Amino acid sequence: MCTCLLSFDPSSAVPVLLVGVRDEYADRAWDPPAAHWPDRPELFGGRDRQAGGTWLAVNPSAPRAACVLNGCGVDAPQDARLSRGDLPLRAAETGGLGDLDPSRLDPFHLVCAEPDRVRVWTWTGLELTERSLEPGVHMVVNTGLDATCPGPTAIPQSALDGIRARMGHFRPRLLTAARPEPKDGATADAWGDWLPLAEGDGLEQTDPRALLHRHLTDAGRVFATTSVSLVALSADGLRYDFSGRPGDPSAWTAVLG
Structure with a gap:
């Protein structure tokens, strides 16, 4: 249940603020943010050791940031499936998807933020759409920008209830903060x-509204919030803060800025 909290205010000295919350199996290994990709030396992000990609990437020279969330819809064929971890790298590097063929990817939402625009691509397994966000506060969750799954396959009701509860709590809090x-x-x-x-x-x-959560799956694995990223974009560059121990105030490090 990854989440992206975002504020876009073109009139501000810092037009884009982004909170990227990564939820993953706790035993899936990863490396903290750095320039991990020799063929893309300008990019920084945490690296997933299993697939080699990332969940969030920043490009300080652009400046640009991109993060990916699992979507809902029709999964790609098992024997042809590719990791979605290349998507933030692609978007942070170029500002777009280029000639991407999404047919080998499971459903996703990809956020790409720049100081003068923020876009969200959604792939349902059947259709790829692009949306430019208006100025304001936004939450991107696994169902997209609201609690209605855009794909043909419904997510479990319990997960949908959790998404609605989280959005119901955090959207007003962002608006008033x-x-x-x-x-x-x-x-x-x-x-x-x-x-x-x-x-x-x-x-x-364990709260249904929780942004940072941890629970045991039916298969006996721990699924939890494993990191939180803070990214601020302005015409002068970006700031990138990271915590690999969500909820621990002492765990924050300034990666860039």
């Missing part, structure tokens, strides 16, 4: 009222 303009300094100083939200807003991990 003072909007920071992150520049220099420690993470807490730079991100102000947004930091408590990125740290879960005091909700327990």
Whole structure:
């Protein structure tokens, strides 16, 4: 249940603020953000060791940021399936999808943010759409920009209820929180009222509204929020903060900025 919280305000000195919350199996190995890809030396992000891609990538020279979330719809054929972890790298590098053939990818939502525009691509397994976001506060979840699955395959009702509860709690909180303009300094100083939200807003991990969660699956594996990224984009560049221990205020590091 990955989530992207986003504020787009072209009139601000820092037009784009993005919180990228990654949910994954806790035993899936990954490396913290760095320039992991020799053929794309300008890109930074955490690296998934299993597939080699990432869930969120930033390009400080653009500046640009991109993150991917699982979508709902029709999965790709098992024998031809490719990882979605290349999508943030592709978008952060070029600002688009190029000649991507999505037919070998499972459904996804891909957010690509630049100081003057924010776009979301959605692939349902049958149709690829692109949407430009208007200025304002947005939440992107596994069902997209609302709690209605755009694909032909419905997600479990329990998951849909959780998405609705999370959106119902965090959207109003984002709207009323003072909007920071992150520049220099420690993470807490730079991100102000947004930091408590990125740290879960005091909700327990078992709360249906939880942004940061942890639970045991029926197969006996732990599925949890494994990292949180904070990205601020302006015409002058970007700032990128990261926590690999979500909910721990001491875990934040400034990767770039």
